[in-house]
Amino acid sequence: MANQVQTIFLEEWLRSNSGSSISSSIQSSSSSARAIIQAWADLRDSLQNQSFHPHHLQSLKTLLSSQMSLYVADPQAKLLLSILSSSNLSLPRESHPLFLRLLYIWVRKSSKPSSLVVDFAVEILSRLFSAQFGSNKSSLFFAEGVLLLGAFSFVASTSERSKAVCLELLCRLLEEDYQLIGSFEGLIPIVLAGLGYALCSPGNVYFVRILDSLFGIWNKEGGPSASVSHGLMILHLIEWVLSNFINSNYLDKINLFARETLETRKPTYASFAVVMAAAGVLRASSRSLSSNLMQIRVSAEKQIEIVARDIISKSRGLTISINEPGNGHILHCISLALARGGSVSPQPALLMCLASALLTEIFPLQRFYSSILECFHGNPAGRGLKEVKEHMDSAIFKEAGAVTRVFCAQYVSADEGSKSTVENLIWDYCQDVYLCHRQVALMLRGVEDELLLDLEKIAGSAFLMVVVFAFAVMKHRLDSRFKQETQMEVSVRILVSFSCMEYFRRMRLPEYMDTIRGVVVSVQENEWACVSFVESMPPYNHLTNQQGSSSLHKMEYMWLKDEVQTARILFYLRVIPTCAERLPASVYRTVVAPIVFLCMGHPNGKVARASHSIFVAFISSGKDSNQDERVSLKEQLVFYYMQRSLEGYPGTTPFEGMASGVAAIVRHLPAGSPSIFYCIQSLVEKASSLCNEVVMTRENDLWKNWLGESEPCKKVLELLLRLLIVVDIQVLPSLMKLLAQLIVQLPKDGQNMVLNELYAQVAESDDVTRKPTLVSWLQSLSYLCSQSTSRRATKEAGREVNAASTWNIVTLGLNRINARL
Structure with missing residues (x-):
């Protein structure tokens, strides 16, 4: 169940299992062996000299600073008891809790404490507590007293008479001074541990009375305020009790007492304690094969259901109002009870409570958003940041995954009416989160980035919850049992909800992808579903x-x-x-x-x-x-598409996207469509403009290698060359003409690069219809390029080249082309 230290000190085990940040009432560090020996020596001197000075109080603190490693033997326990019982010593009030804690360490760590010393200790404690009844006791003394009395009653070597004395004193303390618990948070696990020991006391005739104190403390005015960590302590306390001491008679008493508590007490805190106690029964029974324990599991489930139905009956809408006093605490408790207690039978009330808990308590984004938006003109960030961080550190938020799993399990087994209700709650929640987070993000970004980041961490966890739930809905709804209309409607709502939460997606979940694939298949098969999904998109x-x-x-x-x-x-x-x-x-x-x-x-x-x-x-x-x-x-x-694409290229327009668009235009529009002519003309004009920019910047090296370059002009030229093999025959002549006009304007290196690419492309073509045309065109283009090159060379050199020489150059070029083609 727990490691050795946690098992010895029940209060520490309760703290660790509750995820509580509550610190121990007595701070524990570590003292050296020499300091511990000296502390014991000082206490012996105190008894011998019948005097107690401030340094003796410091000796007690030195011992307790090493309480996790400290061992107190019977002789040392006698020393402590002798000091406590001495009528000649005037002990300061603050020393009493320290003496009680040292005696607690003795009785818990000793394998078999002396029965005589235990009885002596109980006698002294009886006198000590009896003298202080009716007086103003400190909260720490009260808590340590409950803990020690419970521990004594749990020890096997304690006589029956001493056990009875301890349990009677414990009950009196709880009934008369219960309000002391609420004065210090760190006392709650100490008091609960004392109750746990007492409940496990063999032959305990005070069992029901102690249970009454356990539940009653949370029901009385002045008792501790309900919180998640307290509830988890009660849960694990009951688990510890049942795991250590299973007795059918006691189990019946627990069952009967919880039932009577729910029937006679309706206040929030009584329900709070009963729910967590029932969860402890569930958790213990899930880890045990005891037939006795399994018998009350059904009753424990019933107790949680009763509380859930009660809170549902008070709600006026689909969700449970968190403004009602105590509702938030009850939702916390029900969620944690079901998350840590193991699987329970499906019930509509439990499903609704889990849904409300997830949307209002575990992922309370709407509450955070409202607070920030309401205080926009003030200075809400400091308070908002603290509230959000506290929630992220809370036990209920850390249990989000476990609560979601239980929620989905309840959903799968629920009736159709309950299923539809919680589905609508989740989908509407996604819409609200999108609308509010969009506003809050615009407000906080660059101003309160830390607060915004924390909000998005919570929303990211909410996204995971939505995905897991949607996956369960998809598997259930997309079944042949349901009408096609229902399947399509649910599919559309899932897609819309995912779109609202998409900003918070930080990982690629299998459930996410599987859900999208499943619902998209349902949507794309029906025109109504497609239109419905598209029209849900935010308008322009x-x-x-x-x-x-x-x-x-x-x-x-x-x-x-x-x-x-x-x-x-x-x-x-x-x-x-x-x-x-x-x-x-x-x-x-x-x-x-x-x-x-x-x-x-x-x-x-x-x-x-x-x-x-x-x-x-x-x-x-x-x-x-x-x-x-x-x-x-x-x-x-097409006309507007080409304008928008080319005006953003190079820049925002991705070339691959534009290339796929152009390919679709020339392949799927009717042959000879004016839109295709416009598309090609626009591309040629863009290529010409980009190439002129290259010439103006004198980037001559650009044209020396076609492969491996990413310059915009080369990409557009390459796209135009590919179109020669794709466009229909009616458009091809216009494309060849426009391309020829563009190519002959290129520098010599550019012409050679493009011509070489064309040679390879035409040579590899299997299109017997257009290949002869392309071969003829390429021969003419090569001639024109050579002519333009000759004229350019003549002009640059300041001399003319005779016609014969030029014709020889052209002839040689054409022979080369024919040979390659």
């Missing part, structure tokens, strides 16, 4: 104008810097090509095209490339119910 005017609170309208908005929105749009741009076949031309014209052309100029390369992919998908798409409208739209869009 929302992309370019800030939407949200009025205070943000005063901020200068740059849509290119809106990273949250960009991530969402990129998700749409990647998915839309999969449903291009089913997308009507009218929807593409009004919804998709404006956003596609806008995003072509986005500096984010992923966004720009995805925009080109959508254009390619649409140009390549098949039939439409109105085929003439679809073809007409394709041709219309």
Whole structure:
């Protein structure tokens, strides 16, 4: 269960298992062996001299500073008891908790403490506590007293009479001075450990009374405020008790007491304690084969369900109001109880509580956003940062993965009504997170980056929760049992939700990819689903104008810097090509095209490339119910596509994206389409402009090697050369003419480079229709290039070359061409 130190000191084991930052009431460091020996010697002197001075108090502290490694034997315990019982010594009040802690170390670390010494200790403690009943006890003395009395009752060598005395005193302390617990957080694990020891005391006739104190403390005015760490301590306390001492009679008492508590006490803290105790039963039973323990597991589940139903009945909407006193604590407890208690039977109330806990308590992004937005004109960042960091360090946030797994397991086994309810809650939550985080990110970025980063860490965990849940929904809903309409509706909602959370995706999850593949197949098979998904995309005017609170309208908005929105749009741009076949031309014209052309100029390369992919998908798409409208739209869009692509090249336009767009245009538009002619003319003009820039900058080395270069002019030229093999025969003459005009204007090295590339390309062609035409054209082009070269050489040298010499050069060139082709 735990390592040796944790097993010896139950309070430390409770602290570690609760994920609590609560420190021990007595700080433990380490003292040297010499200091420990001297401390014991000083205490013996104190008893012999019947005097207690400040340095004796320091000796007690020296011993306790090494309590984890300190060993207290029976003789040393007698020394401590003698000092406590001496009527001649005036001990300061602050020394009493220290004496009790040393005696606790003795009784817990000793393998078999002397029964006589134990009985003597109980007698002294009885007098000490009896004298202080009704007086103002310190909180630490109260807690250490409960711990020591519980530990004595747990020791086998303690006589039955002494056990009864210890348990009676313990119950009196709890019933009369319970309010002392709340004065110091560090006392709670100490008191609970004392109760745990007492509950495991063999033959304990005070069992129910101690249970009543355990649950009652959290129900009485002045008791400790409920918190997750306290709840986890109760959970693991019950687990420890049941794991150490399983008795069917005691189990029945636990079961009966918890049931009666729920029936007679409705306050929040009673429910809080009962839920965590039931979770302890669940956890212990999941690790044990005891038939006795398994018998009350069902009852423990029932107790948690009763509390869940009670909190659900008080809610007015689909989610549980966190403004109701104690609701947040109860949701924490139910979530942790189910996460740490093991699998439980599916219940609608449990499913709803888990959903509300995840959305309002584990990932309380909406609460954080509201607080930040409300205080925008003030100075909320300091408070907001502290609140967010505290949540990230909390036990409930650290259990997010475990709670999500339980939530999904409950969902799978729930009825259809409950399934639909929680699905809608999750999908709506995604929309809200997107809208709010977009505003908050624009506010905080560059101003409070640390706060923004922490918010995004929480949102990143929420993204993982959404993905795991969506994967469970996809596997359940995309089944032949459900109507196609239901499958398509759920698929669209999952895609929209993923788009809202896309900004927070930091890893490539298998569940994420599998879910997208599954729902995309469902969507792309139906026109309604495709249109529904596309129309859920933020409209053009929302992309370019800030939407949200009025205070943000005063901020200068740059849509290119809106990273949250960009991530969402990129998700749409990647998915839309999969449903291009089913997308009507009218929807593409009004919804998709404006956003596609806008995003072509986005500096984010992923966004720009995805925009080109959508254009390619649409140009390549098949039939439409109105085929003439679809073809007409394709041709219309080509003109604007070429303008947008070329004006951003080189720069924002990715060449690969533009090249794929041009290839789609020449392959899929009707033969001889004016759009194809325009496309080719635009490319030639761009290539000419880029080549002129190279000539003006005198980058002559650029033309010496075709391969391995990435200059824009070479890329466009290469694209034009590839089109010679692709364009239809009606367009080919125009392309050859425009290319020839461009090539002859190039420098000699440029001409030779392009001609060599053309030689290889035409020689490898298997197109028997166009190859003769290309061969003839290439011969003429070679001649024209040689002519332009001769004229350029003549002009530069200041002399003329006779016609015969020129003709010989041309003849030799043509012979070379024919031989290579």
